[in-house]
Amino acid sequence: MRSHSDAHQEIAREWQEFSAERERAARAAAVAAKYEAQATQRPESMQPFRQRMAELHRRIEGRHLACARLHRIYALRLQRWYIGDRATLRPVFMAAVAQHLGMDSAAVTLFGQTGEELLVSASDVTARAAHDLELLIGEGPARDVLGGREFVTADGADLAARWPQYGPALTELGVQSVVAVPLLSSRLLGALCVFTSRAGLRTEITPAAEKVADALANTVLLASYGTADDGAPQGSLFDDADYLVAVHQAVGMVAVQCSCDLDAAQALLRARAFADGIEVSEIARRVLEDGYQLC
Template identity: 30%
Template sequence: MNPMPTHELARRMAELARQVASPRRVEDVLSDVTAEARTLIPGVDAAGVLLVGTAGRFESVAGTSELPHRLDELQMRFKEGPCLDAALDQTVVRTDDFRSEARWPQYAPAAAEIGVLSGLSFKLYTSEQAAGALNLFGLRANAFDDEAETIGAILAAHAAAAIIAGRQSEQLESALSTRDRIGQAKGIIMERYDVDDVAAFDMLRRLSQDSNTKLTEVAAKVIETRGT
């Protein structure tokens, strides 16, 4: 496969940037990124994203086929592999031939057995709760070169931007929901006990402290008492 012309690569990247900026589901943007990886990078036979959370929880998403999911499951079972290394420790992990790969003594032979010989993984993002990697796989040895790493790193940046944007959106929605619940609870207290806004919030705060309960949970309980 011939390398993609520079102007075509720039056009595809610009389109991905617009998709990241638009109000779309994170899963849809990640699926676009993995699909573009197959188009833009010669040697990519399958691509996917591995998200690793706390307590060993993981999600295998945006796979271009079932193959990335199978490989992710193998890595989580063996607790080793290029995608895990990229997600948790390194920035880029490249494998030219899993048949002679010594870094992952259990995973590498298992990957080769199902026909995957090359791998290229990129760290997406890290936080206290989770980490992630964009993972590219080839069915022949030595499938990836330095140009593949460069294009993959750009795609990984787009994927990371989509994840961060999605998390910020979720956090904003959660914050707005929390604010609404507290405001509703204050209104109930103000009406029921004939106190002003400041006094109502102080009552909620003191209840939270005295019962060692989150303020949002106290607010939810106050709302539940409406009509009783």
């Protein structure tokens, strides 16, 4: 459990981030307003440029306002927890993302340039279980985003129709609706997936999720404030992330044991986990710590 000093520092940091994002949004708005005021001025050749600049800075304004709202929600949740009942789990940043979108759970999965999973940050046990199911089965909303889908929405019977194995398993977790959108910067960084127990998706959830994903990819993920002892970046999103190190190490070990490539080794891990009805991370632990052989 974190000390009172750590608690005060964490809350203060979130309020500082909130204020900083509000200031960045105000600066972007001022630049946008300047270009909007000049939009019809001569020379006419400059008008398209001014319009593009106005639109760009309005997008930047929206990005920073979204970040500000996330930091504010997170700071308030932390304050309530620190002064309230600490028997409950400490709030995490992704829970603020879920609350902001009016959903029950949320998870961010980051991918490497070759599609391998690098990190998962989840709001709660449901979001983490939904991620683990994707890792185990090899199908689901984040995989669809990685495959090139701009956004994914499914609810009710569509879950099983879209994902024959993942959908029914997700329903067993109590999830009735899911939305996934890409995290885009200079490339596809990963996917934001949000889940709810309510059937029927609100029409505004996808554009709202896209705005949050843009804020996460282009601001929150970049806002690291140092590194931990193990070299992992620290920041609001990184504090509760799982870097899946054990899984990646186990994949490498299985590849050596079975004389196969990494994709085949990962498939072997998933298949064994599926057959035994346990998480991929548990199979990885057995490979690394117990000398478990898959071939």
